[in-house]
Each structure stands twice: as structure tokens, then as C-alpha cells.
Amino acid sequence: NAGVTQTPKFQVLKTGQSMTLQCAQDMNHEYMSWYRQDPGMGLRLIHYSVGAGITDQGEVPNGYNVSRSTTEDFPLRLLSAAPSQTSVYFCASSYSGGREFYEQYFGPGTRLTVT
Amino acid sequence: TQLLEQSPQFLSIQEGENLTVYCNSSSVFSSLQWYRQEPGEGPVLLVTVVTGGEVKKLKRLTFQFGDARKDSSLHITAAQPGDTGLYLCAGADSNYQLIWGAGTKLIIKP
Numbered sequence A: 001n002a003g004v005t006q007t008p009k010f011q012v013l014k015t016g017q018s019m020t021l022q023c024a025q026d027m028n029h030e031y032m033s034w035y036r037q038d039p040g041m042g043l044r045l046i047h048y049s050v051g052a053g054i055t056d057q058g059e060v061p062n063g064y065n066v067s068r069s070t071t072e073d074f075p076l077r078l079l080s081a082a083p084s085q086t087s088v089y090f091c092a093s094s095y096s097g098g099r100e101f102y103e104q105y106f107g108p109g110t111r112l113t114v115t
Numbered sequence B: 001t002q003l004l005e006q007s008p009q010f011l012s013i014q015e016g017e018n019l020t021v022y023c024n025s026s027s028v029f030s031s032l033q034w035y036r037q038e039p040g041e042g043p044v045l046l047v048t049v050v051t052g053g054e055v056k057k058l059k060r061l062t063f064q065f066g067d068a069r070k071d072s073s074l075h076i077t078a079a080q081p082g083d084t085g086l087y088l089c090a091g092a093d094s095n096y097q098l099i100w101g102a103g104t105k106l107i108i109k110p
Helices: A098-102
Strands: A004-007 A010-013 A019-025 A031-037 A043-051 A054-057 A064-066 A076-078 A087-094 A110-114 B005-007 B010-014 B019-024 B031-037 B044-049 B055-058 B061-065 B071-076 B085-092 B098-100 B104-109
Touching: A004 A087, A010 A019, A019 A031, A019 A087, A043 A064, A043 B098, B005 B085, B010 B019, B019 B085, B019 B104, B031 B071, B044 B055, B044 B061, B071 B085
Parallel strands: A010 A110, B010 B104
Antiparallel strands: A004 A019, A019 A076, A031 A043, A031 A087, A043 A054, A064 A076, A087 A110, B005 B019, B019 B071, B031 B044, B031 B085, B055 B061, B061 B071, B085 B098, B085 B104
16 A cells, blocks of 8 residues: 655745645545644644545635545645745545544655745 | 643753653543654654553553543653654544644654
8 A cells, every 4th residue: 555645745836826736545544634734833734524525624724725526535726825835735544433533644745835 | 722732842862861752731632642753754653542541652652641631741761863753742622623732853862
């Protein structure tokens, strides 16, 4: 199993540009989520999905869109990049039932810089 | 707003020393997890504690969940350079959300 994969690994955008961060998992996990990690602030939840066709907002959803058309894929779209979105982005997945729901498997991250 | 405070924020010690990292909150959690993150990688789950007072050991790492399920500690015995990384705790609240601590950056010098 590849686990959770993310592309690209690094990205530089200019203010106002849009892009999509890709995330895929091959563990048949129903729950998938996107986090951003900034120094001294821990992980903050952007959006999450409990299954194909179902998405919901997390703590910091503004400026980001998601969709979940399949169990495997959960792309994150930046609509109009801003310098405040410079961060490291992590995709995570987990089983949807019981205590295992909280045991997150993370991808390697995408380091995004917006100039 | 639920908070999970980790201390210390940064710790640099010599190989062979012991250390303890703390994760504290005023909220009760149904479970609490510890993750380790190495530079350029995503966090990796180390352990989940569920029962108040529970102690789990993972080789030289000992994890404890507080009796009231509001706090947790991670103790490392005879630290090694391979233990270097960012240690994150995360508590599961009653709304099925994970509350994350800001992390403890640990450096073990050879």
C-alpha cells in the first residue's frame, strides 16, 4: 500500500493564482481531511469528508474548496492564492468507525509559498 | 474554544538523558493520541490512550493519560538522536473532532 500520497511536494504561486493540491489514499478509508501547519500553531483543520459526496468545513475553510467524488481522492483547491496561505498542507485519512476514526494517517505534505 | 497546551515548546538535550513532555487541557477527551513528525514528513501516530490513568509503553517511550482524561504525558528514557522530531498530541472531543496541541520540538544531541 502507498498509504496517503500528495502532489506536488513543493509549489510557488503568485498572489491571485489558483491551484489544486492532490491527495489520494489506497486504504479504503472513508474519512479524509486537509490540515495546514504553521509554526507554533499546530495543525488546523481546513475541510473534511466522511465519505464520497460528503464534505464539511473545518476551523479555517476560507479561501479553500474541496470535493470528494471517489473514496480514494480528496483534492484541495485554492481559489485565489494569498500570502496568508503560505503554509505546509497535509492530507490525512482514517477509518470512519469507533476509536480508529481518530487515528490519522498523514501524507508527506505540500509546502506552498505564495508571493 | 478547546485548547490543548503542550510544554515545553522546545527541548534540546544530550543523548542518554531522560525527558518528559506534557499535554494539558481543561477539557475532557474520549481519547488522546501522540504523533511524531520528522522534518519534511507528515505526523506518524505513536499511540492512542483511552482510559483515565492508562499507561502505555513503546520501547523507551512511556505514555500516560491523566485520571480525569484532561492531560497526558510522554516520557522518554535514555533519549537517542533518532528520537529527534516534533511531538504532537491530539485529543478527541465529544463532537468527533481532534483538538491539536502546537507541538514540542525535541532535539537529541549525540
